[in-house]
Amino acid sequence: MNTPLTAVNHRLYTPINALITHAEHLQAQSLSDLLGSHSATATHRAEALAFTFGSLHVDFSKQRLTTETLALLVDWARSTGLEKKRDALFSAAVVNPSEQRAALHMAARWPTTVTPPDGMQAAAAFCQQQRTRLAAMVERLHRGEWFGASGQSITDVVHIGVGGSDLGPKLISEALADRPSHTLMNVHYVSSMDGTQLLPLMESLDPATTLLVLASKSFTTADTQFNVQTALTWLSESLELDVPTVCCHQLVGVSSKPDKMTALGIPAAHQLVFKDWIGGRFSLWSPIGVSIAMQLGMANFNALLEGAHALDRHFLETPLADNLPVLIALVGAWNCQFLHIPTHAVLPYDSRLKSLPAYLQQLEMESNGKSVCLNGRAVTHATCPIIWGDVGPNAQHAFYQLLHQGGHTVSADFVAVAEREVAATQDVQALLAAQEELTLANCLAQAQLFALGDDAIPTALRGHMAQGYRGNQPNSLLLLKQLDAGSIGALLALYEHKVFVQSVLWDLNPFDQPGVELGKQLATSLYQTLAGGPLEYAVVKDPSTEQLMQKIGEWRRHSSMNESLN
Structure with a gap:
């Protein structure tokens, strides 16, 4: 039975104590109890725990919580001063105290037609100026007017980065450049410091028509420096030209350190700059995303930024109780801090999102994987869970056995896409539609089985199949109407703001990584x-x-x- 606020000793009342007491009582209820069958109470709960923003729908009804839980969690968020800290984030306040910096990745996607919040104006103007430079580079490339050192037009781009300079652009590339018909330029991603990703490219690409994009915030990261030196040496030897000549024609630099780009020999016209107030894992919206624009075109890149900006405005302007980034952050904190669930699986049921788990691993664990508060004191409770996962249909044949019948409790985000447009013959379209429906059916079934366990077995099948499905594994389902630039922009911005909200709840600095x-x-x-x-x-x-x-x-x-x- 849920405990009303009035049952909490008011002399000891804090939002944290209320949540601890509430969690103790809620532990006696399983997700089967909460979901019920088709009772009016269960139906009302399911409706109250589902939220839609544009083409993004989030369903929390398979989480081990009630509407009262959400009310208590929102009360906790208010008690931390979240609203003022959110406003400070958007107004260029120093929210990264260890490095004495603001965190203004939102400025990189702020449109010219919308007035930025007070404090963000200069940052937004700088980002818009760099976006104009980026667009000019991209258009030159697409017109076939970017020539290599030997005078031939560029046909391939090799994006060299690591961490945030690689994971974000690579994720977008895989999600949106899934077919040759979607791409305007061939783009290849290299991040591994061992050179194994670079070797096959050096064997298959034409050095005379290959452009290198070196993406590195500090311009000192060993992984990227070694890869670019190897790539430049390959180009130099293959074209029989010195490295400085190759740099002048076939190297683009993206960094917060223009002086270091110049020292490497990159002409000013081939440099794109972003400021220190954009962290690496938040940087795909900045010039770090130039390879996305090269591959997909400026229209798609701008749509990506627009989707993220729409979510920014939602986060900034919407009351906490209806604010999607706040709610997904609170649910995550509820699972790890109050229900003591140490790991969180990210399970996309669309292979175009295969890199989403890796992207979120860095975004969340590098941001909030910390045990020291802003005041220097040790954190006394769990913070960021271990993030892991895989494409759902593949994962079903790998680790779902353990999740369903093993002894570990996990929480999960299932991510699915409702519609997919394909240009093909009528028969092929019908078969692809059937595959899409099968994928969605598997996603919904697995989310149901995670929650209900043996109670998900239909009566007619009981006694005819193995039982022991433990259930009670809380999960959210994030449903995109379709996977396009705007929807994935909104999805990734949702997770970015989730990280910030949880950092406020836990009193952490999410913008450094000591x-x-x-x-x-x-x-x-x-x-x-x-x-x-x-x-x-x-x-x-x-x-x-x-x-x-x-x-x-x-x-x-x-x-x-x-x-x-x-």
């Missing part, structure tokens, strides 16, 4: 040791790492001896 720095420094020292160069940092010695270094050296010496004998 936890990744030490690993990079250790890697630099170990790299120098492996390469036989001078050490920049002292190497911390441990017997496990030392024996692995010895084994690498042993195998390399053995290979070198064999090569010399041959």
Whole structure:
């Protein structure tokens, strides 16, 4: 039975205490109890927990909560000062205190026809000016007027980045450039520091017609620097031209450090700049997205920004109780902090969204995977869950067995697309429509089974099939009317603002990532040791790492001896 607010001791009342008490009582109810059969109460609850914004529909009715839970969660959000902090975010206040910066990725998608909030005007104007430069580059490329160093028109673009400079553009490319008819330029993505993504491109692409896009906020990331040096060397040797000449014609730079782009030899006309107040994992809307525009055209790139901007306005202007980013953030916090669910699966039922789990892993875990509050004190409760997942139809044949009948409780986001337009013959269209319906049916069935467990087995089948479906796995279903630039823009902006809301709830800074720095420094020292160069940092010695270094050296010496004998 749910506990009304009046039952909470008012002398000890805080929104957190109310939620803890409420969670204890709600634990006695399963999702089968909450969903009921076809009772009026269950129907009213399902209707009250479904929300629509444009072509995006979000259903929370398979979450382990009630309308009272949402009211308590919204009360908690208000108590944190979320509304004022949201306004501060949009007005260029310093919301990244460790780096003394604002966080204005929303400015990168602010249209020229809409007046920005006070404080954002200069940022929006700068982003719009860079967007104009980006559009000019893209149009030049599409007109066939961008020539390589040997005078031939560019046919292929290799986008070199890592993390936020790769995951966002790559996700959009996979989602919207799923057919050759949708693309205006061939774009290839390279992020792996080991060079394995670059090697096949060097074997298959024409160096005379290949343009490199180096996307790096700091312009110092080792992964991208090594990849671009290898790619430039390939172009230089293949074209029999020096590297500076190749840089002048076949390299575009995107960074917050124009001086470093110039030092590398990139002409000013081939540089796109974004400011430090756009974080890497929030940057696909900035010039980091230039390869999206090269591949799909400016109309699609602008539609992507428009979809995200519409969600920005919804987040900024809508009351908390009806605000989709606020609600999805509160539901996520409810699951991990109050229901103690440590992992969250992202399960898109559309293979065009195959990179969505990886994109959200970085967005959420790098932002809120922290245990220290803004005031320097330790967090005393769970924050960001572990994000993981895969394309749903593939996942059903991989890890759903554990989710349905194993001992781990997870929460999940199912993501589905209601409609898909395909130009094909009538018979092929009919078959593709059947496949689409089968995919949607699987998505709905799995979400139902996650929630209901054995209670989802129809009466006629009981006794004729294995039971033991544990159920009670809370999940949301995010339904897109169709997968186009505007809808995916809104979807990704929804998750971005979810991250900010949860950071406010947990008193975290979501815009820095100090936890990744030490690993990079250790890697630099170990790299120098492996390469036989001078050490920049002292190497911390441990017997496990030392024996692995010895084994690498042993195998390399053995290979070198064999090569010399041959």
